[in-house]
Structure formats: C-alpha cells, structure tokens
Amino acid sequence: MNVLHAGAIAIAAVVFSVSAPARAETVYIMAERLLDVETGKYVSAPLITAVDGKITAIESGGSAPAGSNLVELTGLTVLPGFIDMHVHLDGRPEYGGYSRLQFTDRFWTVVGVANAKRMLEAGFTTVRNVGGDDYNVTGLDQAIEAGWVIGPRIVNAGYSLGATGGHCDETFLPPSFAAKSPGAADGPEELRQKVREQRKYGAEVIKACATGGVFSRNTLPGQQQMTEEELRAVADEAHFWGLKAAAHAHGAAGIKAAIRAGFDTIEHASFIDDEGIRLAKEQGTYLSMDIFNTEYTLSQGAENGVLEENLAKERMVSAAQREGFRKANAAGVKMVFGSDAGVMPHETVGGQFEVMTRFGMTPIQAIRAATTTAAEALGQAGEVGTLRPGAWADLVAVRGDPLADITVLGEVDAVLKGGVRVN
Secondary structure, eight states, X not given: OOHHHHHHHHHHHHHHHHHSOOOOOEEEEXXXXXXXXXXXXXXESEEEEEETTEEEEEEESOOOOTTOOEEEEEEEEEEEOEEEEEEOTTOOTTSOTTGGGGSOTTHHHHHHHHHHHHHHHTTEEXXXXXOOSTTHHHHHHHHHHTTSSOOOEEEEOOSOBXXXXXXXXXXXXXXXXXXXXXXXXXXXHHHHHHHHHHHHTTOSEEEEXXXXXXXXXXXXXXXXXXXXXXXXXXXXXXHHTTOEEEEEEOSHHHHHHHHHHTOSEEEEOTXXXXXXXXXXXXXXXXXXXXXXXHHHHHHHTTTTTOOHHHHHHHHHHHHHHHHHHHHHHHTTOOEXXXXXXXXXXXXXXXXXXXXXXXXXXXXXXXXXHTTHHHHHHHTOBXXXXXOSTTSBOOEEEESSOTTTOGXXXXXXXXXXXXXXXXX
16 A cells, blocks of 8 residues: 555544544533522522533433433532633742742743642633733643643633733833833734734733733832723724723723723722713623732732732722722622632632622622623623533532522532533
C-alpha cells in the first residue's frame, strides 16, 4: 500500500470517528429537594434527567431506571450552579504589591488552573473573567473545554481596556521598563481597535476601566479616566461584534458616564449616587458590587505585600460601596453576584451570599443574583443559572435550607457540571 493511500484511509477513519453519531449519555440525579430559583419554591424528591450534559426533564417523586447512571444526593438540597460575574483567575491575593514579581510569567498560568478548580468545587460552575495578563485565561478556557483540566465555564474578557496611565494600564514600574498594558489606549478610534484586538484573541466580553481603582498606583478610585465619548466607542464596538461590555467604575461620574454610554454591567459601583441608581434602573444596567472582600484585604493585605497606598483606598471605598449596594437593591436595580476573586481567595467567595443579605437582600434575591439574574446579564438565560429542560445540568447541593440559612452556600456538599459530579 502506498503512503498516500494509507494516509487517505487514516484520514477517512478519523473523519468517520468524528462524524459518526455518538451514543447519548444519560444521567439521573436525585436529591431531597430542589430550589426553583425562579419561583422561590421547593420541589420535593426531584429526579433530574440529563442527556449529554443538558437537562431534559425534572419530575417530583420519580425513580431512575434500574442499572442507570445515577447520582444520589441523599438528604441534600440542589440549586443551579452559581455564576460569579467578576473574577480574576490568574491571580492570588497572597502576592500583593511587588511580591508577584518574584515569579516567572507562566507561574500565573498554572495558578489559574488551581483557581479554576477551586472555584468550581466551591459551586461556581460559570465565571466571568474580567481582566487578566498574557491571555492566560484564554488558554485556561480552551484547556477546560478540551478536557485537559477541571474548571467552570468561563466568559473571558482578555485584557481590560483603559487610558494610558489609568487603572488598567501598567502602573507599578518605572519609565525604564517602558511597561504598558496591551489594553491601554487613548481616544475613541484607538479603543475601537483594542476591542477588535481582544475579540480576535478570544474575548467574549469587553471590559473597560472608566475610573481609577484600588489596586493600582497613582490612580484614585473616584476619578473618571475615560471620557463618555471613549466609553461609548468601547460599548458600541463591543455590541457591534455581539459582545457584552463591562465597565470598572468606582466614582459617581464614571458610573453615570458608563451607563449613558451603554455598558451592560457596572463593576464595583462604589460611590454610586442617587442619580446613578436612577439611571441604572432606567437603562436596565446591572450592578456587580464586590462587598465581601474588604475584610480580607484589610486584615491580610499588608502581610501579603499590598502597599499602604492601596490599603488606604480600600478603607475609603468599602463603607460607601456597601451603603450603595443597600440603596441600589432597595431601589430595584438589577444586581449580580461579583466577588473580585483574586483580591481574596477564590475558594472563599461563597461567603459573599451572607454579606449580600446583611446589606439588604433577601436570601432568594442573593441566590438569583448568582443564578438567573447573572445568566440574563451574560446573555445566557435558560442555559446556565437555572434548572429546567434545555439548561446545562450544572448544579450544587447543600445540606440545609438556604432560604432559612444562607450561610450553607459558603460550604457546598456536591457540585455537578454538565451532569458530571466534580466533588
């Protein structure tokens, strides 16, 4: 047999193996009860049927066929897998300030693998990564999808866009390094090009830094750093390509400029004022407010190398942000769960549920912020953040009643992604 003919047979075999219909894999999941997050009511003795990772049926009191692939969650309450709308998978809070420079660049790629696994095991089956370096999370996302490593579904932003010298530029190194973030740009046309570049390299959402921030140097959180014209160019270009747009914005002016510019979500929203709350409600803009991490930063930050400049900014932001959270929620603004994991340990973010109820949410509101409302903000309603036919069989199981004791969500007992148990 000649080499060309042998090669053709090999290629045909590969094509056949890929194109031949695979046998559907069916999984049955049973638990004590299921929380329907859309109605806020429990379904007793649920039987969830999942085929090839997606839910096909849910019934109460059913039984799985003999010999079937069955996941028994005896005595547990099941909910949809959680969604964290603001994470940084390629970072760790233990390395603050300049201490992260002790490692080679690829250290952070490997750290991302560990963080992804920890977030999934904590119940977060979908995360939105809003800013990272060296396209680490793009590669991580691809590796998870290809089955090489374990992690959540990732909606990735690539590099955050922002003004030269602003929060999303490189602000820690002296001029001799000529360090500049690939996301830094000035003027509407440069920023449009940056949107296209991030999309080219795998971005599924576009993030821009409308104001200064806490963990950068020579920037103030309340200071607006992108003009409304620049912000509108970013949001318009993202939407042109079918992508959502997220704006890092602490200060009141920057928050309002980003809302008027058409951003889908506002991150942090620390100093939001009454006008900003009104605009967010009128425009249907989602707020992602990380109100849990402040205790970690203020108690562990100095030991981790965080500079006093940054700690002082955190002290300035935290109380105002929590009061803004309370007011925005009371006003009926759409709120999503966003932890800023990476500022604190990724495996601890489930603790934010309790803090959200401490500052005004009911337990079901906090749960919806991490499920149905977050899924809407992602543009994935009906696919994630819910347990119903057609959705991914992503779920968490806890011991107890989360509507009576929200703290049970901080320590989940089981997690399934696509119908496969991961812990």
